[in-house]
Amino acid sequence: MLGRLYELREEVAIFLDSQQKADFHDNFQSEGFQITLANLVDIFEALNAVNLKLQGKSINIITHHDTIRAFMAKLDLWKCRVQQGNAASFRNLDSALADSNLVPDLKAEFIRYFPDIDDKREAWKFIRNPFQCEVADAADEVQEEFLELKFNSTAKEDFKDMDLETFWGKYLPVYLLISHQALRILTMFGSTYLCETAFSTIVAIKTKYRNRLNVEGDLRCALSSIRPCIQDLVA
Structure with a gap:
């Protein structure tokens, strides 16, 4: 909706003028409002793209975690560029962008929604790929099973051909403790x-x-x- 409004901004201004809405017309045509509107269009376009990546039946909370971390890293990049007067990250915004407060505020909002976003990376390391982890990456109670799994050449080949849920489900009867921990994470509802x-x-x-x-x-x-x-x- 914001994108359509921005594309039709000249027509909207003509309409407001024809309806003798002088206050609306002047505010809508002001430079500050036009820059803010362009910024909102780009930000919501990015948020919509993230939202689509969080949907679907074949993804899990680890995939969601990666998507959120990547987006927050982009926010840092955008903030740095904007502070240097570079609006290359924003399709509808030019180098005259003056109000850059939205980007850091948006990151603060993401941190409020995902306060432990950086704490999960190491905790889930063995789930992502147990064959590229060290025994210290696993909890004490599953370390012995972890070593048995890590040196299981058949399991290593299966891991290359299976998605995470299928792999850990297959080896649940063999490595009960570590597979149970992995499946508890993978079966979480990552989104609504x-x-x-x-x-x-x-x-x-x-x-x-x-x-x-x-x-x-x-x-x-x-x-x-x-x-x-x-x-x-x-x-």
Whole structure:
């Protein structure tokens, strides 16, 4: 919406003038407002891109952690560039950008949402790749299992071909303690995407014409990633 407004800023100014909204017209046309609007367009475009990366069924909290850390590093880069009068990071902003307060404030807001963002990196190191970690990276109670896993050549080959969830799920019966720790992290809800998907599905299934429908079974089928064997069920 902000992007559309910015693209149509000349038409909006003409409309406000034709409607004899002098105060709105003058404020809208002011240099400070136009620069701030351009800045908001770019910031929200970046936030929308981050939001999309946090959605989907095949990602986990570790992936989310990486996405957030990368975005916060970009915020530092943007702040540094803006302070030097360089607006290269902002598509709709030129070198005349004067108000750079939004970028550091945005990082402070991210730190408020993710206060322990830097504390998780080492704690999750063995989950990301147990074959490139040292025994000290694992907790004391799982270090012996960690060493057994690290020197398991078959597991090392499997790790190359599997995603994290599949790998740790496969070796749960073999290395119970360390796999259990890994799966506790990987099965966390990293965002509200799955909840929002479920609510949207309920709205689609339970309409006013089916307001007495018990949606539990239908909802499970609609949300499951397992494809049913229709021919076998029919047979």
